Amino acid sequence: MFMNVAYLNNSTSTVVDNTKPLIVTSCGNYRVKNRSEVVTHRPNGRKDYQLLYIASGKGHFFIHGEEKTVSAGNIIIYLPDQPQEYVYYRADQTDVYWVHFTGNEVEEILKYYNINLKNNILYIGTSPDYQWLFGQMIQELQLCRPRYDELISLQLRNIFVLISRAIMSAKKFSSTSEKEVAFAMHYFRKNYNTEISIEE
Template structure:
């Protein structure tokens, strides 16, 4: 299991500065690698919101005792005083980011960016900027450098702006086009290892290539080429983490004929070469300990996990 999170310095959180209008209390990410599942139920929190971003795969959440399967490209919002119950399954290949935030203006900030407060799940699109912003917030909360609380709050608001922009652009797409783009995304998910000719695919929809690319990017947040590339890299990460395939074999499996080109693309996307990524993941392997599993989210009620 891969986990990484940071939280506000406890001594600073206890001083008078905790009355800030918006505060990122903690932030983290979780990705299953060997454990079959990770169920979690957290206690009620009177003050904090919790926002999840499903970056890959899917996760299972409960609202009012009803289960909802949330797929990649969506966010989940839990409001204060709501029980947070969710489970990740290894077979779903989930990559999930989360953030706890609070403050006197937290609700107003969400409303300003048109984040729905009367529901729980909303579409956000799949954008590399989301993951990058979460990682920067995690790092700031771990390093606790000067003004890190203001900086993380700014990063969080910047991410909400991107979400709001993505939702606005999605509304401008007609129902028929939306269905075609969703079908295209599903097709790319099933066939990302093959050579996909975007021009030919657009022609099959009786669209111009330019219109298809523009509509796809508006709806998904990435161009078709970038979306296919992101699928290849995410699946390459899983293979590097969980198998002993060589770099060349991984390259071929995810659809790259040239291992050197694959390595360049992989490093550009992740910041590490495939070999460096595999080494770092194995060096950071988390122990199989229930208490370590609970570190994925703070305030776990261990007696209520199911």
């Protein structure tokens, strides 16, 4: 299994900090390839918030005693003290990003961005922008450069903005067309200095 994880101040202990509106405490990426399964079981949950993004493959989440298979393009949100139980199987080739966060205005911030706290699972699409932003948060947490804690909270807000856009535009566009446009834009940004044919 590929793992790329990072923690605020390089501390793996759970952080509950109410001194600021929004604080990212850890972020990571798992790609399940060689282990038969990866199991998370926290009967009492955690003291912070957690958001998971399924970039590809799928995960199996047990919410209120019911198993839900969650496919690519969905986020799962756990509130403080909410029981957590989920499994990733090798056969599903799961690629998942996650972030833990805390703060004194988290609930208000999530509501502002139209993120319904009563609905644990939400489809937001498979834009590469999500993966890039998660990757940036992981990198900042690993490098610990000056004011990195401020930057990663802004990057998480950026993810919230994209989630809010996805929610608001869900009725206007089909998920297929949005996905194609997002991947095309990402491809052009990455390959601006190479010759691109119409077929490509």
